[in-house]
Structures are given as C-alpha cells and as structure tokens.
Amino acid sequence: MKYKLFLLFLLFTCLGFQSSKKAPLSAQIANYDIRVKLDINQKKLIAHTKLVWKNPSADTVSDLQFHLYYNAFKNSETTFFSEKGLPSLFKTSLKDDCNWSWVEIQNMTDKYGNNLASNMHYIQPDDDNKSDQTVLRVPLPKPVLPNESIEIEFDWIGKIPKTMIRTGHNMDFYFMAQWYPKVGVYEPAGMRYAEKGGWNCHQYHSSGEYYGEFGNYKVDMTVPENYMVGSSGTQPNPPKNNGDQTTTWSFEVNDVIDFAWGASPHFVESKMNWKGIKIRLLTYPEHVHFKERYFSILPQALEFFEDNFERYPYPSLTIIAPPFHGLYTGGMEYPTLITTLNSCLLPTGVRSTEILTVHEFVHQYFQQIVGTNEMEEAWMDEGITNFYEGVIMDKIYGEKSSTIDFMGIKAGNAESDRVSYFNMENPAIAPNSLNSWEFPGGSYHTIQYSKSAVWLNTLKKIVGEKTFKEAMKTYYFRWKFKHPSAKDFVNVINEVVAKNHPEEFGDGMNWFFQQVLYGTEICDYAISSISNNNKITSSGIFDNLEECEKSEFAKNEDDEEIFISTVVVQRLGNMTLPMEILVRFEDGKEFLEKWDGIATMTTFSYESTQKIECAEIDPYHKIPLDKNLLNNSFTSKPNLSGVRKYVNEFLFWMQNAMEGLGMLI
Ligand SMILES: [Zn+2]
Secondary structure, eight states: OHHHHHHHHHHHHHHHHHHHTOOOSSOOOEEEEEEEEEETTTTEEEEEEEEEEEOOSSSOEEEEEEEOGGGGGSSTTSHHHHHHOOOHHHHHHHHHHOOOOEEEEOOOEETTOOBOSTTOEEOOTTTOOTTOOSEEEEEEEEEEOTTOEEEEEEEEEEEOOBSOSSOEEETTEEEESSOSOEEOEEEOTTSTTOSSOEEEOOOOOSSOOOOOOOEEEEEEEEEETTOEEEESSBOSSOOEEOSSSEEEEEEEEEEESOOOEEEETTOEEEEEEETTEEEEEEEOGGGGGGHHHHHHHHHHHHHHHHHHSOOOOSSEEEEEOOOGGGGGGOSEEETTEEEOOOOTTOOTTBTHHHHHHHHHHHHHHTTTTSOOOTTTOTIIIIIHHHHHHHHHHHHHHOTTTSSEEETTEEEOHHHHHHHHHHTSSOTTSOOTTSOGGGOGGGOHHIIIIIIHHHHHHHHHHHHOHHHHHHHHHHHHHHHTTSOOOHHHHHHHHHHHHHHHOHHHHTTOSHHHHHHHTSOOOOBOEEEEEEEEEEOBOSOEEOSOTTOEEOOOBOBOTTOOBOEEEEEEEEEOSSOOOOEEEEEEETTSOEEEEEEOOOSSEEEEEEEESSOEEEEEESTTOOOTTBSOSTTSEEESSOOOHHHHHHHHHHHHHHHHHHHHHTTTO
8 A cells, every 4th residue: 555655646746846847838930038018108119039049950040030910000002901991980080180000020130239220121922012111131141040049139119000901109198019020831842732841921011910930938028107008928026116117027937929919008808717727817997897807717618628629728818808099909819818898788698798709718729829811711710610609608598599599589509600601792702711901892791700610610510529629629729839720620631530430431531622612602402392192093095995994092991092292302503412311201200311411402202101291401400500490390380480580680780799899809
C-alpha cells in the first residue's frame, strides 16, 4: 500500500514537473514585444515594437510583409472604403475634423543595425490600388535562412480612428483591434494552397477580418492613470503608476494569432474563475446588470468545448462590453478577448447577449486555435462558429426558443440560419469558396455565416451525429495551432466518414462538398402528388371480338378492395441529395423509402387494401438545406402552411434585427 502511494507520489511529481515546463502549443513564429503609449489628446498610439520572426520554411526569405490595418482609414480611395463606401456616420467627422487615421513606421533595424526602413514600400497584392497602404513590404539586406529567426525593432505611430469598424475611440472609450503593424503569414510550399513558399498578406478589405500567425505577445500599455485596461492575455504584474499621471499595464499571452485591448476610465470590472481560467468582464456602469448573463452562459460554452473538443487552453478570457457609443467595436473576437453588444433594455428572453458571447467564444477555437485564413476562406471560422453557436444555444435553451423567447414569441438559433439563407433574394448568388472581398451584392455575411451553418448541420444529419462529432474532433486535433485550408477540412471529413460508413459513403463526401461548398446549387424536393386508385380486374377484349370482359374493382380473398397507390416526388432544385420518404397508409402502416435524389422525379407505387394517407420527404429533418419545407409533405388532412409561413417571416424579421445589432460577429 505504501509502495503504491509512493508510486502515486512519484507520478504526480513527474506530472507536476511536466506541467511547470509546459511545451509550446504552437510553432511560435511571430513574437512581439510592444511598448505603447495611448495619447488621448492627439488620439494616437506611440509605440515601439520588437519582433522576433522565425522562418517556418526551408526557403531563404528575403523580405517581410506587414499588415498596416489603420491605413485602411487613411483616405477615401483605400480598398476598404472603395469596396464599402464611406459609412455615412463618419462623413461629417471626416469632413469637418479630418478624422482620417493611419499608421506609420518611423524606423526599422535588424539586430545587426541594418536600416530596413530605407527600402520598405507599400504593395497591393490583391487589387493593385496604389492608394491602399495596408500592406508594407520590407526587403531584408540579410535574408532569413531556413528555420532561422530574425529580430527587428521599430518605432511607430498610429492615429486612432473615430470608432470605425472593429476598432477606434469614441469619447473616452478606446478599443485597439488590428492596431499594430502585424507580420503576415509565411506559407511554406505545401501549406494550404502554396505551391512555393511565400507571404500570405492580403490588403484590408471591407469584408473579412484577419489571418494571423501564431506567436507570443508581451505588451505594455501606458494610459492615463484613471483608465482601466482590458486586454488579451494575463497580467504578470499589477499596473504600475509612473508618477506622471499615467499608468503602465502589462499583459502577456503565448500561442495566439493576434492581440487586442481596450481602455476607458469608466470600465467596471467583474471577475470569475472557471476551473482555473480567469474570466474578466469590463462593462460600462449602465450594463453592469448583464454580468450574471455573461457569467452564466460563458461557463456553459467552456464546458461544451471541454466535453466535445478539449479544455480551453489559455489561462484567461476577457469580455469587453462596449458602451453604446463604442457600438462599432462590439461583436468581435480576438485571442482570449471578445467584445459583445448590450442594450440597456434587452429583456432576458431576447438572447442576443448570450448568442454573441457564445459566438465570439466559439471563435477562440475556430479561428484562434485552428488558425484558418479568414480573408480567403471565411466560412471556416464564421460558418463553423455559427454552426456551433446554434448547437450550444439550442442545447441550452431548446431549439425552438434559443434566439428569442419573449412574450409568447419564440425563435430558434439554428433555424434562424435557414431563414436568413433562404430569405436572400438569390441564395445561389455565390459559393462559400470565394475570397472574402469577392462576394457580390453584399452576400458575404449570409453565405459565409448562415449558408455554411445550414450545410454543416445537414452534413451532421446525413453522416450521423456520432461520425460528425468524431470528424470535427479529428479535424480540430489535427489542425489546432496550424493553418488548414478547406481542402484539409474536406480530407478529414472524408476520411472519418469513409471509415465509419464504408458501404454508404465509401468514396467520401466530395459529392456533397462540390455542391454546398464549391457550388451554388439549391436543394428543394417536393411531393407533387399522391393517388389511390382502385385496381381493376383484368378486362376488355382479348382473342374474341365478340367477347368483352367487364371491368370490376379487384378484391382480395377477404372481399376487400385493392388499391394502386402512388407517391410522386420531384426534385425542383439543382442540388442532389439522398432523400428519405415516409409513406403512411390509412391503417397506420408506414414505409420509409430511400431515394438517391438524382433524377428530377421518381414514383413509389404500392398495391394494397389500404389507401395512402400521407407522405413526407425527409421525415427526420436531416436536410435543413431543403429550401421549401412546405412542399415536403402531402396529406389529406388540413395543413399548417399558413402558420409556418408566418413563423418563417417572423424569423426572417428577427434575423435582420439581430444582424443589424451584431453586424460584425
Ligand atoms: Zn464571427
């Protein structure tokens, strides 16, 4: 017994030793040490960055490329504004006060003292728009050898925008997102779609947020002493008062793809601890009463991911709930930091606080940990996140009331994605596979968020929940802290589905992805008719023209009439999916028919003493992708289509209202 205890003790000693020397979670390629001063009078960030960048490839890399996101707000001709148009809200401010913003690198040296600033220049890899200065190329006098590192330092100044999308200031609320010169992602040959090594560093567009490299951050923010700072990461030390009416706050975090922070003299701080994870909430005084809502929903989302994927791997998570005048910064996700939106009057039955919190939290896994490229394949974070938002919300609040349950009005979360997708003027306007800035007619949001969530839900139901869970878990573990492409996602799903269902889906699911991810096909199956006709006996004129066999209704030996019954099913859309059709006879007998769904029409016929009472396509609701559910069943009984239509219209209205509120999620 004692010996066993001793072994146990040894085991824990070893575990303790291992955990104190925690292995890095990622390749830690882009590592920042930033000292930044917030100048609230000039609305500027005055900063110094030390960057250590590791070459992840076997290439000799002769330049660095940086995102300078704040330059998107530098003039009316930037790619961001030419795609989006100037938001009317800012026109006065830009006209009267010349409130354009920018970021400028003032100098840059490597550790050998080489001046890197003299040859640096802006490039426009996406559209050749010379007015756009959101990507900076820095040629290196001393290239970075394979798997070696480069250490550079530079001073820079950022002019903070008046709350622009995702970032900026308004009154004395500041939110710094995509705020610092940030190195792009160097993709070695073979990674994602790279045939040879090169930088993936897109300009800042009006759609799509960011794509980031994993690394470690140490950031010191010096702010007025009455300001409180909320940030990615944890504080190694308490804030230090500098004796000049400023305080320096320090934060650090490892293995993340970005870093954001906010500051205000009005923040009210609330804290909780969930299984050792420090959760910090910063709200404005008028929103303090939302605390319970955040602290109730967030642990449930953490728990879901711990159960279905793995425990949240960072020591902290911060929520910033911006004030009304900081609305544009709400509903965003950055590593270990999320922003939400509140309205003072939001009743508990309208769950937008919970939805946003869950949504932005899911992003901690799907894009922050599985580091996909949002500029090229936004569905891989927004679609997957919207899908899991629906799963979590529906699980907690029930699928009929997870978005709204107020004054008798109910709406479900996953259902609202269907409503949003199918209420588009043209749901076939674009496939998911476009670059973020290429979506026509403002379709980016609905296609990347809602459509993807609907087809992921359909995929789950076609392959079965167990297989889907296993596939998503496999995808997560294979690609966490890496940068997968859609191709990598598809490969994992195909692999797991083929393993679990070799007879049904032995060739994988490419036929599915070809339509839902790379295509614009629309799914719509309908029961077009049911008929029950008496079978007649063999009758008419055969060999002898003088003899006519009269027709009679055919009967069985018990003298019961026999019917020939048919169900006609049509494929109205151009998407082909396997379908199940449930046919019920008047005596309650049911037949579940399977159809590959490929022809434009098929017929099921029966000979029986019973008539068909009703037939229903997709009776177990495996195909949320089916656009029109009202034509899925055919029955002699009165149907509820009018009521369903009303509910759908209401959901559509609600979805629009929610999107208006959370336009950035
Ligand atoms: Zn999102």
